[in-house]
Each structure stands twice: as structure tokens, then as C-alpha cells.
Amino acid sequence: MDFKTFMIYLVVMAGVTYLIRVVPFVLFRNELKNERVKMFFNYVPYAVLAAMTIPSIFSATQSIISAAIGTGVAIILGLCRRSLLTVALFSCIAVFVTEYVMNYMGLL
């Protein structure tokens, strides 16, 4: 991507991201009072992550089969409360092994 276009996107992206973190950190000293607003903010991160992950995750690898198996491994490890590193690593290993087997069987 040409540098000028990239920089315009980067400035908007980083500018919004910076302000959204720093302005409240500098200004706010008191906690939020409204229960509904607190509840909404409590849900937002998980809803965002879920919407970003599915269905995009199924096209993140060379084959939907390996992606589905990697997703399954990640969900199981997540249910077992494994760390971010463990879940990310083992889901990658699951994809690698699946694709290795598929390749061997001529399915990839």
C-alpha cells in the first residue's frame, strides 16, 4: 500500500484508539453509576470478540476443516480456562497437524 494512503488510515485508526483510552484516563476519577450503562460496557468486549472470530476464523487457514478443528481445540481449552498463550498455541498446532494429515492423504 502506498505510504500516503497508509498514513491517513493509520492516523485515523491510532488517533481514535489513543483518545478513547487516554481522555477517560486523564479526566475521569469517579466510577460509573448507571447500572445499565455498566452492563452494556460489560457485554461489549465479548460481543465484539465473538462477532470478529466467527465466521472469519473459518477462512483463516488453508482449509475450513483444519480451521474448524483448530476452533474446536481453542473452545475446549478456553472452557478449561487455559491461558491466552496456551489456547493460541495449541489451536495453531491442531491446524498444523490436521493440514499435515490432510496433505498426506491428498485432501489438501
Next chain:
Amino acid sequence: MGNVRRNTALMQLMYGIKDGIPIALGYLSVSFSFGIIAVEGGLTWYQATMISVFNTTSAGQVAGLSIMLLHGPLIEMAVTQFVINLRYSLMAISLSQNVNKGVKPIYRFLFGAMITDEVFAVAVSKAYKVGRGYLLGLQGTAFLGWSLGTFLGAILGGVLPASVTSALGLAIYGMFIAIFVPRSRDDRRVAIVVVVAIILSCIFKYVPYVNRISSGFAVIISAVLAALFGTFLLPGNENKEAA
């Protein structure tokens, strides 16, 4: 007296670094995959690295990258970053209650920029109010892991065999799953919100006509509708500890 204070600050820095190392290691593998995705999409290695240096936010960067690569409108970029990163505002407010007086407004302009989900979780869980040294160690270590990982992924992505880059493409999503799945297990309402968000995002991907909407907006709309659903249609006050 001067010595004691210096030692304390140094120890605080060391504590921060120690707490930051596991976060940095987790980030390293995930941002490595971000670096690969960014370069595969058409960015140079230094553009990929700059995104991580100036943003340091996994979900926001993934969404922002796709808008950038598709040459989407700037307003979409701004709105997407705003909604996806809105949670940081809440974390920033919460974290501001748990920092000591040494973290003056001038420092907040620096430390505020590096509030991530994991940094926030660790820093607010401390029984004492954290200071500048601790935040510098914690955030600095996490920042290095995130930036270095992106740089390495961007450079090595082309060198690694396709089987490895394909597998690493799942890392960032694996990390997302590791955040929302355990939370869904703890709180059934979060689980319902997560399922609603997934159904909506699948509708935006696969249903004709509706799927013309760009991926960035699809994520925002799915997430906001799902969170509103949870806020207004599910019973409240089951868990007060939620941030």
C-alpha cells in the same frame, strides 16, 4: 531517604516487568500472526509494525487492517475503532481508581495509551494502588512483546512454509476465544450475548443483500445489538464484580 525511594521505584519496575512477561509471551505469538496477515494483505513490514506500535490493540487492529486493505471509508475506520475500543474507556476509568498519586495527569497521557485487556486485568487486580514504576514495567514489557511479534511475523512470514503461516493465522482468533469462552462459562448472560453476536455476524456474512455491508460495520452492528439485547432483555445484577 533518597536511596530508599529509588530502590522502591526500581523494585516496582521489576515487579511490573515480571507481571508483564507472560502477557508479552502471549502477545508475541498473536502479534506474529497479525504481522503475517498484514504483509499477506499487501502492507510492508514497517507498515505492519507501525500499526502495532501506534495502536496496541488486537481486535481493533484486525478490524482496522481489513478496512485499510479494502480502502474503506475513513468514517468507517473511525467508527469501527471507536466501538471496538470503547471498552478501553471503561477500563481507563476503572484503572484510574487504582493508580497512586505519583501517576500525575502528564503521565496518564503515556500510560493511558497502553491500557489493554490483559494489562488492565493485571493492574486492577493488585491489592495496592500501582505507581509509575510498576506501570512502566508492566506496559513496557507487554508493548515490546506486541511490537516485536508483529515485526518478526511481518519479516518471517514470507520465509516460513505455507503450512506454518496457515497454522499461525489462527493464533489471534485463538486468543479471542480464550477471552470470551471462559467468561461465557462464568456468566450465562455473557454466553447468550456471545451467541447472539455470532448469529448476527453469520447473517451479515452469508445472507444475501445483508452481506453487502462491510465487515467492519458488520462486527460493530452485531456487537452493539447483542450487547443491547443483553442489557435490556436479560435479567440483571447476577454478577456485580463484572468490570
